[in-house]
Amino acid sequence: MNQTLDVAVVGATGYTGAEVCSLLERHPRVTLRHRFGGARPFDAAALEALLAAPVDVVFLATPHEAAAGLAPRLLEAGSRVIDLSGAFRLKDPAAYARWYGFTHPAPALLGEAVYGLAEWCGPSLPGARLVANPGCYATSALLALIPLMPLLEHRVPIVCDAKSGVSGAGRSADPAYSFAEVSGNFSAYAVEGHRHEPEIRQAAGLDPGRPFLFVPHLLPVVRGILSTLYLTFRDPVTPGDVAGVFDAAYTASPCVRLLAPGQVPDIRSVAGTPRCDIGFVLREDGRRAVVVSALDNLMKGAASQAVQNLNRMHGFDEREGLL
Secondary structure, three states, X not given: OOOOEEEEEEOOOOHHHHHHHHHHHOOXXXXXXXXXXXXXXXXXXXXXXXXXXXXXXXXXXXXXXXXXXXXXXXXXXXXXXXXXXXXXXXXXXXXXXXXXXXXXXXXXXXXXXXXXXXXXXXXXXXXXXXXXXXXXXXXXXXXXXXXXXXXXXXOOOEEEEEEEOHHHHOOOOOHHHOHHXXXXXXXXXXXXXXXXXXXXXXXXXXXXXXXXXXXXXXXXXXXXXXXXXEEEEOOOOOHHHHHHHHHHHHOOOOOEEEOOOOOOOOOOOOOOOOOEEEEEEEOOOOOEEEEEEXXXXXXXXXXXXHHHHHHHHXXXXXXXXXX
């Protein structure tokens, strides 16, 4: 297959957008035709130029509300869209007012958007016009959680204790993310509820009554996410049982690396890579486990997963431009 795609990136000046551009520039099947800043609102002249001469795929690395307004127009012009914001991740239109602070302008597209958790999309990506790239926290939690869901005790809370580097907040002017505030510090935030919580619930198939607790923390590092999940199984299991479940889920997944039973990953091993590393420790009673996943929030948590989705949408090798 010798297909070459013309693509554009909107929001190329942000951390995630710049990472997307870097990956696309070295992708053997992509020509990066346009890169635009992520100003809100998006420059009208630039938008009209993009609509008048649509490219094959547009990556949106803009604020959520901006992406929600841009995506419908790009789709109408004939481009496919991979959205790295949260604008199309949730299926319930009413959820956007609570979790993202705006009324969704294109609720009809929420049902069409494919949630692009690359390893769990199945056959839905090749025909997708609109892909909602998952959040970084959600990716780290879901890759560790989804394979084990059928084994878990329904009545016991699932607890996800997640930590992120400060680049996860984007190019923020908020003093809370300045070097002086973050260096030598470690803190929890959004303890009352984080917008990735409904996303994780939705993708994992957790019904509203299922007890689930997600708490994010801010690490004094630039990039990386470490998520620690505390899980209780319905029946006792062995390390071999758990390892077998993960092996069956990810044997054919080049961007997921499984550690041996009893080992857990760290951020250093995944920083700058398109990989998620997963490990676990089974406690002595065989009914409780600590599962840890690590990834780079700007790569597997955003940009490289978006390129994975691009590859799978067009029938390319999943590793193209990444590994």
